[in-house]
Amino acid sequence: MLCEQCQKREATxxxxxxxxxxxxxxxxxxxxxxxRGDLDFTFGFEPGxxxxxxxxxxxxxxxxxxxxxKKSAGVSQCPKCGLNYTQFSQTGRLGCGECYTxxxxxxxxxxxxxxxxxTHTGKVPGRQGxxxxxxxxxxxxxxELEIAVEREEFEKAAELRDKLKELRRxxxxxxxxxxxx
Amino acid sequence: MAKDSVFRALNSKWIxxxxxxxxxxxxxxxxxxxxxxxxxxxxxxxxxxxxxxxRQVHSLLTLGTxxxxxxxxxxxxxxxxxxxxRQVLIEKHLISPDFARSDHPGAALLVSDDEAISIMVNEEDxxxxxxxxxxxxxxxxxxxxxxxxxxxxxxxxxxxxSTRGYLTACPTNLGTGLRxxxxxxxxxxxxxxxxxxxxxxxxxxxLVVRGLYGEGTEAVxxxxxxxxxxxxxxxxxxxxxxLGAVIxxxxxxxxxxxxxxxxxxxxxxxDRVCRAYGTLTNxxxxxxxxxxxxLSDVRLGHELGIxxxxxxxxxxxxxxxxxxxxxxxxxxxxxxxxxxxxxxAALVRQRLTIKEGEK
Numbered sequence: 007m008l009c010e011q012c013q014k015r016e017a018t019x020x021x022x023x024x025x026x027x028x029x030x031x032x033x034x035x036x037x038x039x040x041x042r043g044d045l046d047f048t049f050g051f052e053p054g055x056x057x058x059x060x061x062x063x064x065x066x067x068x069x070x071x072x073x074x075x076k077k078s079a080g081v082s083q084c085p086k087c088g089l090n091y092t093q094f095s096q097t098g099r100l101g102c103g104e105c106y107t108x109x110x111x112x113x114x115x116x117x118x119x120x121x122x123x124x125t126h127t128g129k130v131p132g133r134q135g136x137x138x139x140x141x142x143x144x145x146x147x148x149x150e151l152e153i154a155v156e157r158e159e160f161e162k163a164a165e166l167r168d169k170l171k172e173l174r175r176x177x178x179x180x181x182x183x184x185x186x187x
Numbered sequence: 188m189a190k191d192s193v194f195r196a197l198n199s200k201w202i203x204x205x206x207x208x209x210x211x212x213x214x215x216x217x218x219x220x221x222x223x224x225x226x227x228x229x230x231x232x233x234x235x236x237x238x239x240x241x242r243q244v245h246s247l248l249t250l251g252t253x254x255x256x257x258x259x260x261x262x263x264x265x266x267x268x269x270x271x272x273r274q275v276l277i278e279k280h281l282i283s284p285d286f287a288r289s290d291h292p293g294a295a296l297l298v299s300d301d302e303a304i305s306i307m308v309n310e311e312d313x314x315x316x317x318x319x320x321x322x323x324x325x326x327x328x329x330x331x332x333x334x335x336x337x338x339x340x341x342x343x344x345x346x347x348x349s350t351r352g353y354l355t356a357c358p359t360n361l362g363t364g365l366r367x368x369x370x371x372x373x374x375x376x377x378x379x380x381x382x383x384x385x386x387x388x389x390x391x392x393x394l395v396v397r398g399l400y401g402e403g404t405e406a407v408x409x410x411x412x413x414x415x416x417x418x419x420x421x422x423x424x425x426x427x428x429x430l431g432a433v434i435x436x437x438x439x440x441x442x443x444x445x446x447x448x449x450x451x452x453x454x455x456x457x458d459r460v461c462r463a464y465g466t467l468t469n470x471x472x473x474x475x476x477x478x479x480x481x482l483s484d485v486r487l488g489h490e491l492g493i494x495x496x497x498x499x500x501x502x503x504x505x506x507x508x509x510x511x512x513x514x515x516x517x518x519x520x521x522x523x524x525x526x527x528x529x530x531x532a533a534l535v536r537q538r539l540t541i542k543e544g545e546k
Binding site: 018019021036086087089097098099100101102103106107113116117120121122123124125126127128129130131132133138 | 222224226227228230231311333336337340341344345346347348349350351352353354356357358359361362363365383384387391417418419420421422423426
């Protein structure tokens with residue numbers, strides 16, 4: 007297959023780019039692929055490079071859709087540790103756990119940009135997470151149940167349904183118990 | 188265990204033991220970023236706060252003796268470790284270069300006897316819990332790290348938010364706080380010039396490639412460190428699964444590349460491997476960079492059955508020993524560069540020519 011851009015060299019780079027759920031396939035030669043800049047071929051281990059510089063760069067760009075006044079709206083200082091948003095955008099580091107709440111509005115688009123999403127689904131600390139853990143487990147089992155039903159694996163589905171019932175009961179007991187007591 | 192052994196001996200689990208897929212994967216590492224509720228993050232923490240926090244962290248030491256996962260922990264305030272010894276800790280992969288430069292009043296290191304668990308206190312986050320295992324065993328590594336995390340949490344209250352997960356100083360670690368990385372030796376892919384494509388593909392699936400000693404250092408000796416970029420969204424298991432699947436493919440591709448080298452260029456490969464061994468066993472001056480390069484060739488020779496004299500353990504030991512600080516520590520004196528290169532050559536010669544059983 008020839009490179010779809012120059013039509014001269016053999017296409018050796020094949021990749022799919024997904025932008026806003028729109029899939030586009032590319033078949034390029036290495037030269038054109040590098041030219042396009044979609045792929046990083048250099049992987050230079052640049053000594054002076056710091057993730058914080060990169061972050062600060064991202065912050066400077068702001069969120070593309072928002073007009074300038076809106077961007078600066080919201081809290082500019084964390085009530086707990088006193089860090090202000092300018093300091094954060096310069097260093098890429100927050101001051102304390104509370105900063106995530108104080109700067110929530112500004113951080114949301116940044117998190118989406120660097121992490122792709124802004125919601126944690128992983129491990130939960132034991133001492134804070136009793137109910138949360140249970141809710142997560144219920145969500146996970148419910149998804150499994152849907153898949154099992156779809157695949158017509160009825161024995162597995164029945165098992166999952168029983169487990170779910172038990173967990174939902176535990177959840178209700180935990181919360182109900184506290185309300186009663 | 189003697190207090191100094193962490194700076195002088197080569198007892199790290201990843202050096203002395205062999206793990207799965209040792210021909211391509213040198214080490215698997217998992218680290219968790221954790222912060223304590225009620226304290227500002229390290230860069231905003233004053234000396235008093237740091238002191239208070241260290242006292243709390245010090246109480247962790249009592250956990251070690253009763254629980255197998257932590258083992259016996261050594262507590263080392265960073266202020267009591269000189270520059271050379273800090274460099275040794277970097278070379279053994281126990282601390283980060285950033286941490287070695289730190290003059291934070293609360294900076295300290297906790298390290299287990301087998302050096303598989305190390306906890307940096309007041310690096311970028313309050314706690315950086317690291318577990319380093321030999322070979323390809325990300326899941327075992329994660330299980331142990333997670334159990335250590337659970338133990339710590341029984342004494343400390345973490346900064347956690349049900350939506351954002353574990354709160355970290357830098358938003359790039361938010362959520363799971365998990366960075367998993369695997370160190371791979373890829374001479375076949377480098378020599379067959381496929382490495383560029385492989386690395387580009389890795390970047391496309393949300394993974395990062397770095398040089399041997401983490402951020403900000405260059406790759407030498409065909410050693411690459413591959414790790415996850417995203418920490419928020421997917422669960423720990425999903426992150427590890429994703430990284431693991433990519434590593435498995437890379438292992439296969441590297442093996443195929445090595446075999447094709449052998450098939451198409453057998454004499455040239457044999458020559459290269461044996462020349463490397465010849466140089467290592469005869470040279471009188473060796474820089475660490477050259478030694479790394481030659482050791483990579485010897486390792487390749489080992490995988491291809493060309494050269495069976497050097498065990499994985501000796502290879503791993505040499506990889507650490509030839510580094511500037513470790514070598515000075517081992518020789519117990521500070522050395523000028525030329526003296527160092529001379530000593531390095533002598534050390535490598537000696538290590539390679541003594542029989543395995545005589546050590």
